[in-house]
Amino acid sequence: MGPFLWPPWPNNMFTSLILLYSLFINPASILGASSVELSSKTISLETRYQVPSVNQVFKDNILLTLNYMSGTVRGKNDVNWENVKKPAQYEFTLNPGERFAFHDTLLSQYKDGVVKTTNAHFNSSDGFLSDRWLYGDGVCHLASLIHWAALDAGLESISLASHDFARIPEISREYGVSIKYMPGETANSARQNLYITNNQNVPVTFVFEYDGTNLKVKVVKDL
Numbered sequence: 001m002g003p004f005l006w007p008p009w010p011n012n013m014f015t016s017l018i019l020l021y022s023l024f025i026n027p028a029s030i031l032g033a034s035s036v037e038l039s040s041k042t043i044s045l046e047t048r049y050q051v052p053s054v055n056q057v058f059k060d061n062i063l064l065t066l067n068y069m070s071g072t073v074r075g076k077n078d079v080n081w082e083n084v085k086k087p088a089q090y091e092f093t094l095n096p097g098e099r100f101a102f103h104d105t106l107l108s109q110y111k112d113g114v115v116k117t118t119n120a121h122f123n124s125s126d127g128f129l130s131d132r133w134l135y136g137d138g139v140c141h142l143a144s145l146i147h148w149a150a151l152d153a154g155l156e157s158i159s160l161a162s163h164d165f166a167r168i169p170e171i172s173r174e175y176g177v178s179i180k181y182m183p184g185e186t187a188n189s190a191r192q193n194l195y196i197t198n199n200q201n202v203p204v205t206f207v208f209e210y211d212g213t214n215l216k217v218k219v220v221k222d223l
Helices: 013-023 026-029 052-070 140-154 188-189
Strands: 037-042 090-096 099-101 114-116 156-158 195-197 204-210 212-223
Touching: 037 140, 052 090, 052 204, 090 099, 090 114, 114 195, 140 156, 140 195, 140 204, 140 212
Parallel strands: 099 114
Antiparallel strands: 037 212, 090 204, 099 195, 156 195, 204 212
């Protein structure tokens, strides 16, 4: 048996060249894929802060936010840290024109089309941890990772409050997002949010993959 070629090339040389060109220009059309990856960004949850005890708080708060976002946790009474810390995968999809906001205190100009948030408020009543500075420390790292992935995918991603007051390991300062949720500070909280709009003409899906050490965010576009 000769070498296996896929896809099977026709005998006509001209047609073969056309297929080969199409494979390089638009591989999904030849390979029969239903989606294409627009971006993929990864950070380690072991390098969020140089002090191990503080890093653990950052890590746990990031993972708890993901559990709220997936619906695994709906309130403080649902928090089981053994389950929260397990490797997991979660995804959500935005249809054309739909928006994601990191929390539900929204600026008026971005309220329309918001169909998804993290469902969390990053405070003690939600079960979030404190590093003796504030509750929910670390969630800005997650927001920044999502912002970075969204921008790299060509989506509209708006952050009005920069995180340039503190370094976020493995993420450039230009992608740093400052997140705040305070019931008594509505205007400030709405400004310290993240707003992502699907500006594509097809659905896009955000895929979160945690392997026990690293957290990856992928943006995938339907074809």
